[in-house]
Amino acid sequence: MGIKDIFSSSGRSKSRLDRNMKAVVNIYGQSADRYHAMQELLEIGTIPAIVGVMRRFTSNASKSIEDEEEKNWLSKRLTDLDKAILLPAAREFCLNNDNIAWVLRIVEDRANEREEWELFDALLEKHPPVYERTPAKKQQLLAHIAEVDNPRVAEILTRYLDDPDETIRLHAVDALLDIADPATPDPGLLDALTARLVHKDEDSLRLRTKILTGIARLKWDVRVHVDRVVPNLGSEHSFDGNFIKER
Numbered sequence: 271m272g273i274k275d276i277f278s279s280s281g282r283s284k285s286r287l288d289r290n291m292k293a294v295v296n297i298y299g300q301s302a303d304r305y306h307a308m309q310e311l312l313e314i315g316t317i318p319a320i321v322g323v324m325r326r327f328t329s330n331a332s333k334s335i336e337d338e339e340e341k342n343w344l345s346k347r348l349t350d351l352d353k354a355i356l357l358p359a360a361r362e363f364c365l366n367n368d369n370i371a372w373v374l375r376i377v378e379d380r381a382n383e384r385e386e387w388e389l390f391d392a393l394l395e396k397h398p399p400v401y402e403r404t405p406a407k408k409q410q411l412l413a414h415i416a417e418v419d420n421p422r423v424a425e426i427l428t429r430y431l432d433d434p435d436e437t438i439r440l441h442a443v444d445a446l447l448d449i450a451d452p453a454t455p456d457p458g459l460l461d462a463l464t465a466r467l468v469h470k471d472e473d474s475l476r477l478r479t480k481i482l483t484g485i486a487r488l489k490w491d492v493r494v495h496v497d498r499v500v501p502n503l504g505s506e507h508s509f510d511g512n513f514i515k516e517r
Contacts, residue, residue, distance in 0.1 A: 287314060291322035295329045301336045308344055312351075320351065320359035327372040341372060348376050356380060361389055365396060368407045374414045383420075390415060394426065399433040408433075409441055416445035424449060428462045436474050439466075443477060447484035455490045464495040467502045475504075482507045486514040 293299060293307035304326070311323035326344055331337035348356060360377050364370045370393075377386060390411070397408045412430060415423055427449075430442040443463070450459060463481050466472055482502065485492060491512050492499050500509055508515045 283314075286310065287319055287322065290314075290319075291325065294323055294326045297329050297331045301331070301333070301340060304331070304340060305343070308340070308347075312347055315351075315355065317355060317359045317362065320348070320355055321363045324348070324359065324363040324373055325367065328367055328369045345372060345376055348373075349379050351380075353380055353385075357385055357389075361392065364389060364393060368404065369410070370407060371410045371414065374410070378414075386418075387420075387422075399430045399438070401434045405433075405435045405438050408435075408438055412438070412441055412445065416449065424456070424459060428459070431462060431466050432469075436477065439474065440477055440480060443480050443484065447480075447488070450484075450488055452488045452490075455488070460485070460490055460492065460495065464492065464498040468498045478502050479504070479506060482514055483516060486516050489513060 290307040290310045294304055294311065296304065308323050308326060311319040323344065327341060331340065357377065357380070360373050363373055374389075377389060381389070393411050397411060402408060408430075412427065415426060424446065427442045427446050430438055431446075433439050433442070443466075446459060446463065450456060463485065467478055467481055472478065482499070482504075483506070486507060492509075492514060493512055496509070499514060503509060503514075506517055508517055
């Protein structure tokens with residue numbers, strides 16, 4: 271094979287890759303065309319091809335039923351891939367794309383705990399609790415981590431109580447309250463939540479109300495934090511000396 275043939279073969283391979291990567295995200299195309307493109311990329315099987323086919327999760331086809339069916343089909347095919355290809359592709363995709371929820375679930379199905387946390391740590395490093403113009407990816411990441419049974423989860427969510435975005439803070443509060451055990455009060459968690467009530471930059475009434483309601487429903491004794499709680503009770507809550515009550 272001559273040099274010209276090598277470059278020609280390489281050029282055809284790149285053309286095939288690019289053509290199919292465009293087709294999988296063409297939301298106005300035919301479903302059959304997207305299936306064909308996905309199958310082609312899966313058959314190519316390189317990390318760039320798998321990253322490319324994962325981009326199907328970043329767009330929504332005009333017909334919602336077809337869209338869901340295609341994504342479910344692709345999720346099953348990706349889950350069957352060799353981890354040596356799947357996990358590096360998933361990492362590259364998640365670090366460089368916004369809609370990562372589907373791929374995180376696929377990783378959860380295939381990765382061991384160490385492999386999964388390597389991806390989480392890379393994403394957390396890239397998306398710390400600082401301002402981001404579009405925080406949806408951060409929200410997807412935290413939603414997924416909140417479902418993981420690991421002692422690190424509460425500490426990670428607590429850090430995002432200081433995120434500048436109200437939606438992220440609200441999500442962190444919801445997740446922390448959801449994993450809290452009513453029968454076993456967590457002094458560290460209670461301290462973090464009540465500290466957010468009096469944080470100098472906290473301007474969200476919704477968030478303060480959510481914290482107070484959550485603590486009330488957990489029935490946690492807040493006597494040691496009375497100075498934080500009482501000034502923020504408002505009209506929806508009261509304090510009986512030990513516990514916050516919903517009015």
